[in-house]
Amino acid sequence: MEEKFEEPCQTYFTIFTDKQTEGYKYQYLSPFEFKDILISSATKGVGIKNVRDAGRGNPNFFCTLPRYAFALLLKICTNIGEQIGFENDIGIMPQQKGIGEQLDVLLHKVRKQQGGKFLGEACKKMRIISGMHKDEFAYNLVISTIGCYYPNPPRVQTFVEPVLIEFLDKHIYRSKTSLQDKVNIMPTEGCASAIIYVFDSLKYNGLVMPKDTIGILTPIFSPYLEIPALANYNLIQVCIKADPDNNWEIPQSEIDKIGDTKMKALFLVNPTNPTSLSLSSSTVRKIAAVVRIKNPNLIILEDNVYAPFCNEFNDFFNVLPKNTIGVFSFSKYFGVTGWRLGSIILHKNNIIDKVLLKNAPKETHDRYNKLTTKPEKLKFIDRILADSRQVAEAHVAGLSTPQQTLMALFATYDILDKNYDYRNTLDNILIERMENLLEPLEYDFLPSNLDCNYYIVIDIVKVATKITRDAKFGEYLQNNRDPLEFLIDLAKNYGVVLLPAVSFAGPFWSVRVSLANLDTDDYKPIGENVKDLILKYHDDFRKWTVRKNKEEIKKSQ
Numbered sequence: 001m002e003e004k005f006e007e008p009c010q011t012y013f014t015i016f017t018d019k020q021t022e023g024y025k026y027q028y029l030s031p032f033e034f035k036d037i038l039i040s041s042a043t044k045g046v047g048i049k050n051v052r053d054a055g056r057g058n059p060n061f062f063c064t065l066p067r068y069a070f071a072l073l074l075k076i077c078t079n080i081g082e083q084i085g086f087e088n089d090i091g092i093m094p095q096q097k098g099i100g101e102q103l104d105v106l107l108h109k110v111r112k113q114q115g116g117k118f119l120g121e122a123c124k125k126m127r128i129i130s131g132m133h134k135d136e137f138a139y140n141l142v143i144s145t146i147g148c149y150y151p152n153p154p155r156v157q158t159f160v161e162p163v164l165i166e167f168l169d170k171h172i173y174r175s176k177t178s179l180q181d182k183v184n185i186m187p188t189e190g191c192a193s194a195i196i197y198v199f200d201s202l203k204y205n206g207l208v209m210p211k212d213t214i215g216i217l218t219p220i221f222s223p224y225l226e227i228p229a230l231a232n233y234n235l236i237q238v239c240i241k242a243d244p245d246n247n248w249e250i251p252q253s254e255i256d257k258i259g260d261t262k263m264k265a266l267f268l269v270n271p272t273n274p275t276s277l278s279l280s281s282s283t284v285r286k287i288a289a290v291v292r293i294k295n296p297n298l299i300i301l302e303d304n305v306y307a308p309f310c311n312e313f314n315d316f317f318n319v320l321p322k323n324t325i326g327v328f329s330f331s332k333y334f335g336v337t338g339w340r341l342g343s344i345i346l347h348k349n350n351i352i353d354k355v356l357l358k359n360a361p362k363e364t365h366d367r368y369n370k371l372t373t374k375p376e377k378l379k380f381i382d383r384i385l386a387d388s389r390q391v392a393e394a395h396v397a398g399l400s401t402p403q404q405t406l407m408a409l410f411a412t413y414d415i416l417d418k419n420y421d422y423r424n425t426l427d428n429i430l431i432e433r434m435e436n437l438l439e440p441l442e443y444d445f446l447p448s449n450l451d452c453n454y455y456i457v458i459d460i461v462k463v464a465t466k467i468t469r470d471a472k473f474g475e476y477l478q479n480n481r482d483p484l485e486f487l488i489d490l491a492k493n494y495g496v497v498l499l500p501a502v503s504f505a506g507p508f509w510s511v512r513v514s515l516a517n518l519d520t521d522d523y524k525p526i527g528e529n530v531k532d533l534i535l536k537y538h539d540d541f542r543k544w545t546v547r548k549n550k551e552e553i554k555k556s557q
Contacts, residue, residue, distance in 0.1 A: 023484025031055075031222050031503035031512075034484070038491040038498075046495035052522050053497040057273070057455070059516040061429065062335025063422065066409040068115025069122060070145075073405070076106045077145040093148055100134030103142065122412040129166050129415075130159040144401035151398030155385045160404045161185045167411035168345055172307045172328055173317050183347050184381045187399040187407060189340040191305055191329035193388075195224070198301055198325055198344065199233060201384045206364050207299065207356055208264045210234035215258055217250070217268035218242065219275060219457070219506035221303070224267060238263060244459065244507050248275050250283050258287060259294030266298055270315060271306040274504045274512035276455040278307070281314045288319045297351055300324040308333045308414075308423060309430070309452030321347045322354070332454065332516070333426075334410045341399075341407050344384060352380040367391060430454065433515045433523045440527035442466055454516055457501050460486065461509045464534045476541045483509050486533065494529035 026034050035055040042051045080102060081091030094102075107123060110116040127137040140159045143149055151157065156164075162180060164187070169179040188194040202208040213236045214228050228235035238257055242248040258266060271278045291298050300316050300323045307313045307328070316324045329342040346352075357364075357380065368375040371386060371394055378386075386394040414422070430453040437456070438445050441463050447453065460483065465474035483500055490496045501510035515523070 022488050023482040023486075026484050029503075030226065031499045034487075034503065035497060035499060038487060041488055042491040042495040042497055045492040051495045051497065052518060052526055054513045054515075054518055054523075054526060055497040055499045056517045057332070057514050058337050059332055059335050060518065061426065061516070063333075063410065063413065065115055065118050066122075066334070066406070066413045069119035069409055070406050072110050072113060072115050072119050073141075073145050073409075074402075076103070076110065077142045079106065080142055081146060091146075093146070094139070094142060096135050096139040098135065099142060100138040103138040104134075118413070118416075119409075121416060122409055125412050125416060126159060126163050126408055129412075130162050132159060141405065144405045147400060147402040149401070150396050151401050151404070154395065154398040155184070155186050155382065156398070157401060157404045157408075160187065160408045163408045163411050163415075164343060165345075167415055168326075168328060168343070171414050172304060172313070173315060173326070174313065175318055182349075183345050184379070186344040186346075186381055186385055187404050188342040188344060188388075189399060190331055190337070190342040191303055191327050192223075192342075193340070194327045194329075194342045194344045195227065195301070195303065197384050197388045198327070199227060201380065201387045202265065202299070203233065204364075204367060204387055205352075205357065205380070205383060206360055207352065208233075208235065211236060212264045213238055213260070213262045215240050215263045215266040216505075217266070217270075217272075219272065219501060219504040220267075221269050221273040222504050224269065224303075225505055228267070239505060240266075241505075242272075242275070244457075244510070248272070248277055249280060250287075252286065255283075255286050255290055258298065259290045261295050261297075263295060263298060266300045268301075269303040269305070271304075271310055271313065271450075271452045271454075273306065274455050274499070274501060274506060275457050276306065276452050278310045278313045278450045278452070279315070280450060281312075284314045284316060284319055288316070291320055291323060296323075297355060298323055299352065299356075301327065303327045305329045305332055306452045306454050309426065309454055310450060311427075312449035314450075317345070317347075322349060322351045330407060330410055336406075336410070339403060339406065341403055341410070343407075344381065346381045348379075350380070427453065429520065430515050433518075433520050436520060436523035437513060437515070437527045440524060440531050454514070456513050456515065457506060457510050458513060458530075459507060459510045460530075460534070463530075464538070467531060467534055468538050470538065470541075472545075473538055473541050476544065477509060477537065480544070481537065483511070486537070487511065490529065490533050494533065496526050496529045498526075498530075 026037065039051065039053060078091060080094050084094060085091035107120045111120055130137055137159055140157060144157050164185045165179050165183060169175050188197060208214065211234060215238050217240045227233065228237055240250060240254045240257055242250050300320060302316055302324055304315060304326055305328060317326045326345040331337040365375040368378050368383060368386060368391060372378055385397050389397040431447060434445060434453055434456060443463060461474045461477050464477060465471055483502065487498055487500060490498065498511040498513055501512050502508050
């Protein structure tokens with residue numbers, strides 16, 4: 001007898017009541033909490049030094065040159081304040097007049113130090129993009145780097161916004177026409193805060209309320225399944241399911257769900273986590289057509305953190321600009337997870353400001369009447385900023401100015417990288433890791449322009465069937481064994497930590513492997529360990545088959 005337990009997004013996790021496996025009690029646990037269970041099992045089993053944790057998405061690579069440049073810039077800016085300060089380590093904030101020339105002199109002095117040449121080029125490029133006068137730009141750069149003042153303007157530093165727009169325009173969204181003067185940016189403490197800020201403001205402004213329906217493209221990063229279900233949002237989730245047997249394309253029957261006007265918002269990670277693919281241009285066009293014709297006021301919230309890893313990225317920010325709120329984090333591409341550098345990007349001509357808030361009741365606008373005498377005219381992105389500090393402390397909102405300066409340096413680094421040397425090097429690293437992992441598993445991998453190669457989802461049943469050349473073994477795994485138990489055994493016996501795809505609303509017997517966070521030489525042993533465990537499960541299957549045959553013979557006698 002089987003019992004079925006409700007899982008995120010109305011998928012189901014099958015548990016066998018006549019044989020409760022070791023994974024049974026972890027059926028509802030977030031994969032990132034389950035990861036800690038696996039790490040504990042791995043540590044006890046093989047010792048902490050032998051643990052290979054490919055469950056985390058945090059990269060073990062990071063971009064160096066902007067960091068060297070930031071260190072030099074902080075020293076230069078501190079020196080400028082110290083020159084007009086007092087003794088005993090007290091500096092004074094500089095005046096704007098003449099600071100441009102002063103900064104140029106100091107930049108010239110460090111040009112031969114590591115990061116110095118790039119810093120000079122970056123400052124020149126940022127000033128050109130910002131369109132600022134030399135003194136104005138230098139003053140804003142210096143006070144932002146020192147970090148003595150609250151962010152001003154609170155939403156984004158004046159010189160930072162055009163630089164971030166240029167980067168997102170050319171290297172993330174790759175727009176056909178320039179986004180400058182067409183969008184607004186709000187830097188945030190990574191994607192995590194950006195998503196929460198948006199969800200909160202959607203609720204505060206009556207745009208997505210408890211018991212409203214939200215569409216979720218799956219598989220998806222598991223917290224994004226968990227956030228809408230929390231009591232403070234309490235949203236009804238409708239899964240838009242990708243097909244693992246058709247290269248994760250979304251069938252038209254799933255896309256049609258988006259046409260229901262009860263669906264107030266659509267939530268997705270693109271390129272996807274855990275499948276590490278950009279949506280195809282065909283899928284984006286089909287979804288866009290449904291939205292335009294059947295659900296034109298749909299709000300699309302799109303997390304694009306993995307976009308720079310893809311050669312081809314197809315997104316809604318270009319196709320449905322009025323409907324889309326973009327979220328991007330620098331964390332994965334530049335290796336700055338600990339710095340918490342993210343952003344929200346929203347077109348100035350969007351349906352929230354132009355349509356949805358126009359029909360909002362007075363009480364909705366009154367939330368912001370301490371900020372302006374015309375709260376009904378306050379743009380949604382500025383409401384997000386205010387809501388991030390519960391409105392009452394909106395005057396001290398915004399990401400710290402040194403973080404914004406560092407973001408601008410990373411963005412400018414990629415803008416100046418005309419040959420995409422950094423991205424191509426990362427791509428080669430990730431593909432080599434992929435090949436090392438999959439070679440022992442006899443797994444066919446044909447990379448495409450849509451792949452960002454940051455993760456891979458491996459169907460253990462398909463791999464097991466191919467390795468053993470035994471189709472009945474795959475059926476046995478599907479019907480008699482538990483994938484969480486498989487991961488526990490993998491951790492306990494081999495020290496390998498992977499995550500279950502079912503927790504991302506993905507296939508039941510698949511696992512997610514991060515290709516970003518271990519050394520390249522670690523991935524072939526992981527593949528070998530997975531294969532070895534599969535063969536041990538195959539031995540169990542053969543014993544089970546013998547036992548079943550004996551039972552059948554007894555019954556027939």
